Amino acid sequence: MTRATKARADQRPSRSLTDYFxxxxxxxxxxxxxxxVILIWLIWSVVDNTxxxxxxxxxxxxxxxxxxxxxxxxxxSLISYTSTDTHxxxxxVGLLNTLLVAVVGVVLATVIGFVIGIAxxxxxxxxxxxxxxxxxxxxxxxxxxxxFAVYFGVIxxxxxxxxxxxxxxxxxxxxxxLYLPRPIWDEAIWFVLLAFVIGFIAAFWINxxxxxxxxxxxxxxxxxxxxxxCVLGLPALAFVLAGFPVxxxxxxxxxxxxRGGFVISPEFIALVSGLTxxxxxxxxxxxxxxxxxxPKGQREAASALGLRDGQVMRLIIIPQALRVIIPPLTxxxxxxxxxxxxxxxxxxxxxxxxxxxTVLNLTNQAVEVIIxxxxxxxxxxxxxxxxxxxxxxxxxxxxx
Amino acid sequence: xxxxxxAGLALVMxxxxxxxxxxxxxxxxxxxxxxxxLQCGVSTGLxxxxxxxxxxxWQGLDVxxxxxxxxxxxxxxxxxxxxxxxxxxxxxALQSGEIDLLSRNTxxxxxxxxxxxxxxxxxxxxxxxGFMVKKTLDVVSAKELSGASICVQTGTTTELNxxxxxxxxxxxxxxxxxxxxxxxxxxxxxxxxDAFTTDVSQLYSIRLTLGNANxxxxxxxxxxxxxxxxxxxxxxxxxANIVRxxxxxxINAEELGVTQSNVDQMKNSKNPAIRRLLGVExxxxxxxxxDKDWAYHIIKLVGNYGESFDRNVGAGSPLGIARGQNALWxxxxxxxxxxxx
Ligand SMILES: N[C@@H](CCC(=O)N[C@@H](CS)C(=O)NCC(=O)O)C(=O)O
Numbered sequence: 001m002t003r004a005t006k007a008r009a010d011q012r013p014s015r016s017l018t019d020y021f022x023x024x025x026x027x028x029x030x031x032x033x034x035x036x037v038i039l040i041w042l043i044w045s046v047v048d049n050t051x052x053x054x055x056x057x058x059x060x061x062x063x064x065x066x067x068x069x070x071x072x073x074x075x076x077s078l079i080s081y082t083s084t085d086t087h088x089x090x091x092x093v094g095l096l097n098t099l100l101v102a103v104v105g106v107v108l109a110t111v112i113g114f115v116i117g118i119a120x121x122x123x124x125x126x127x128x129x130x131x132x133x134x135x136x137x138x139x140x141x142x143x144x145x146x147x148f149a150v151y152f153g154v155i156x157x158x159x160x161x162x163x164x165x166x167x168x169x170x171x172x173x174x175x176x177x178l179y180l181p182r183p184i185w186d187e188a189i190w191f192v193l194l195a196f197v198i199g200f201i202a203a204f205w206i207n208x209x210x211x212x213x214x215x216x217x218x219x220x221x222x223x224x225x226x227x228x229x230c231v232l233g234l235p236a237l238a239f240v241l242a243g244f245p246v247x248x249x250x251x252x253x254x255x256x257x258x259r260g261g262f263v264i265s266p267e268f269i270a271l272v273s274g275l276t277x278x279x280x281x282x283x284x285x286x287x288x289x290x291x292x293x294x295p296k297g298q299r300e301a302a303s304a305l306g307l308r309d310g311q312v313m314r315l316i317i318i319p320q321a322l323r324v325i326i327p328p329l330t331x332x333x334x335x336x337x338x339x340x341x342x343x344x345x346x347x348x349x350x351x352x353x354x355x356x357x358t359v360l361n362l363t364n365q366a367v368e369v370i371i372x373x374x375x376x377x378x379x380x381x382x383x384x385x386x387x388x389x390x391x392x393x394x395x396x397x398x399x400x
Numbered sequence: 401x402x403x404x405x406x407a408g409l410a411l412v413m414x415x416x417x418x419x420x421x422x423x424x425x426x427x428x429x430x431x432x433x434x435x436x437x438l439q440c441g442v443s444t445g446l447x448x449x450x451x452x453x454x455x456x457x458w459q460g461l462d463v464x465x466x467x468x469x470x471x472x473x474x475x476x477x478x479x480x481x482x483x484x485x486x487x488x489x490x491x492x493a494l495q496s497g498e499i500d501l502l503s504r505n506t507x508x509x510x511x512x513x514x515x516x517x518x519x520x521x522x523x524x525x526x527x528x529x530g531f532m533v534k535k536t537l538d539v540v541s542a543k544e545l546s547g548a549s550i551c552v553q554t555g556t557t558t559e560l561n562x563x564x565x566x567x568x569x570x571x572x573x574x575x576x577x578x579x580x581x582x583x584x585x586x587x588x589x590x591x592x593x594d595a596f597t598t599d600v601s602q603l604y605s606i607r608l609t610l611g612n613a614n615x616x617x618x619x620x621x622x623x624x625x626x627x628x629x630x631x632x633x634x635x636x637x638x639x640a641n642i643v644r645x646x647x648x649x650x651i652n653a654e655e656l657g658v659t660q661s662n663v664d665q666m667k668n669s670k671n672p673a674i675r676r677l678l679g680v681e682x683x684x685x686x687x688x689x690x691d692k693d694w695a696y697h698i699i700k701l702v703g704n705y706g707e708s709f710d711r712n713v714g715a716g717s718p719l720g721i722a723r724g725q726n727a728l729w730x731x732x733x734x735x736x737x738x739x740x741x
Contacts (some may be wrong), residue, residue: 054517055635056635057495057517057634057635057637058514058515058516058517058634059495059515059516059517060515060516071563071564072559072560072562072563072575073559073562073563073566073573073575074575075574075575075576075577081566082567083563083567084567096409124529148583152586152590153441155587155590155591155592156590161593175590175591175592176549176574176592232727236604254547255544255546255547255548256537256545256547256548256549256594257547257548257549257594259547265591267576344554344577344578344579345578345579345580346578346582346583347551347576347577347578347583347584347587347592349577353554353577353579357554357555357579358487358554358559358577360488360555361487361488361491361554361555361556362511362559362560363511364491364511364516364517365516366492366495
């Protein structure tokens with residue numbers, strides 16, 4: 001309580017109801033309370049209404065179905081799964097498949113988007129025109145069409161399994177996917193992992209020391225080779241010392257498909273490339289506007305200080321541009337994640353295909369399944385936003 | 401202020417919902433009559449079973465069920481709004497009241513009949529699941545399919561049968577699951593899958609649409625029972641009766657030799673079973689809310705079961721499917737309708 005209200009309260013110990021009504025603070029609380037009560041009542045009545053209607057229509061309700069055997073197979077899974085597992089596990093499989101597409105898509109779209117965005121601003125006419133053409137074409141195609149084009153493009157141009165395109169290291173490409181040798185790690189691989197961790201810590205330390213030397217003396221020590229040596233050389237040495245603790249399951253031609261190895265399906269490739277190309281066009285525009293938002297004087301000042309072009313971009317322009325870039329970038333990440341639900345159109349087993357598709361139809365519990373699916377997308381969106389806000393707060397230029 | 405508007409809107413919407421559901425629970429017969437139109441869920445395009453012809457008129461064995469019901473209720477086989485539905489959409493459309501009747505190669509299963517708010521009213525086609533492969537693969541039996549990629553449509557019984565079959569035969573496979581038939585077939589045709597699987601009747605129909613039909617063969621193995629039939633919402637026994645007896649009337653008519661062309665003469669028949677069927681004797685339709693000559697209109701406007709079978713999927717159609725299990729019981733098939741009496 002501020003001193004003034006306290007004084008007023010002292011003067012008039014008993015306040016009438018109208019006083020409360022005219023007091024903005026208590027009026028605010030009352031309003032909020034009313035809204036909250038109405039909201040809770042609304043939610044309750046919708047839930048109650050739904051349950052009753054489902055009962056009246058003879059439709060099963062509840063989440064017990066998640067423990068029942070699913071009975072169907074899924075073509076791609078990051079965790080072990082067979083048709084004897086439960087619907088709950090099928091949900092997890094779908095969720096992980098969605099996450100996989102989202103994460104890979106976001107990373108690739110960011111990289112491509114930044115490259116094209118910067119290319120769009122290039123002094124080179126050809127480069128900037130190509131970037132502009134890309135952006136303008138792609139942005140105006142509906143994502144679903146894009147996916148169809150990529151998917152049927154992929155499976156119609158790639159050869160049949162018998163005529164697979166062969167790459168080095170027992171890698172094959174055909175219209176059933178990209179087949180890679182699958183590494184089978186021996187026990188001794190922990191030795192290599194340990195070396196990797198140690199190398200990483202050492203590299204970190206070398207970098208820190210180099211920074212310190214630069215700040216103190218102005219001399220930039222060369223760190224590339226020592227760092228590479230630690231991060232790559234050390235594990236490689238451990239690998240040799242441990243006696244090559246790995247063997248490979250190599251894909252081989254079977255009657256219909258290649259058998260064995262590790263397969264990346266054409267559905268996954270098409271989905272990720274479709275979504276990536278689509279989102280990258282938007283990210284490119286965001287990057288361009290972000291860079292343009294940094295006043296020209298900054299660049300000139302940096303050059304005048306003797307920084308090289310790359311350094312100007314990396315140390316002066318990008319950090320300032322990021323403030324403008326990150327909020328709309330977050331939006332694009334959310335869009336990509338949500339657009340990944342178009343997967344079912346091209347046969348990729350994402351959450352919507354597996355759970356809101358197959359499981360929903362087998363159990364007929366549309367309400368529960370859709371609620372869970374919506375909850376997943378909501379949480380993914382919120383998590384992405386929270387992370388990006390945190391990232392923004394961290395990299396945003398601290399202005400003095 | 402905004403909060404209030406939002407809350408008010410939500411309130412109105414939630415009541416709207418309540419009313420809509422309440423409407424869905426009133427008599428379907430009254431709804432159809434007052435609307436003057438039957439809303440019938442059919443497939444998105446499966447020649448012989450449910451597909452628009454070149455003139456845009458819906459035709460097929462399943463479509464004829466819609467037409468027969470409209471004839472019985474509205475005395476007009478064309479007062480129908482056909483709603484094309486994918487496998488995934490069909491039950492929601494029925495549950496939510498968007499359609500009055502679903503007649504779209506739908507398999508009668510226990511869970512659908514008991515736990516999904518649906519009622520199956522009969523079997524208009526006895527079917528089973530099979531596989532279609534390209535001839536060039538040199539496969540003659542489904543038992544050889546181990547390691548194959550197989551295209552399927554989601555929301556069907558097909559996915560489960562497939563898993564069961566491969567598991568019990570200890571074979572491996574890679575399912576590629578699509579929401580729409582067109583994309584599943586596109587992928588199969590492009591060579592993404594070695595086989596396409598669904599009910600055999602649909603395989604025959606699809607084979608005709610795949611360019612050169614002779615490039616594809618349907619393998620002999622039948623891996624499941626797929627009794628296909630019309631479906632209505634649970635909780636409206638009168639409407640379920642109308643749909644059930646519409647199919648029975650068509651089957652009985654075939655058995656009694658009543659056809660689209662002779663139905664008018666047959667009204668003078670001495671056979672009491674025919675007289676009851678056509679409403680000359682007794683008032684059998686009235687008890688389920690339609691006129692006593694309900695079946696006369698069905699046969700006059702659509703024909704009997706055998707005629708419908710023949711012109712849509714049988715010998716008189718491009719599909720040329722033999723009657724087989726779908727022959728009348730007295731001809732060694734399974735089609736058997738309880739008597740009208
Ligand atoms: N009888 C099965 C399968 C029926 C089914 O939907 N088959 C698909 C594959 S041929 C179909 O008719 N699709 C046509 C469409 O989606 O319009 C079931 O009831 O689940």
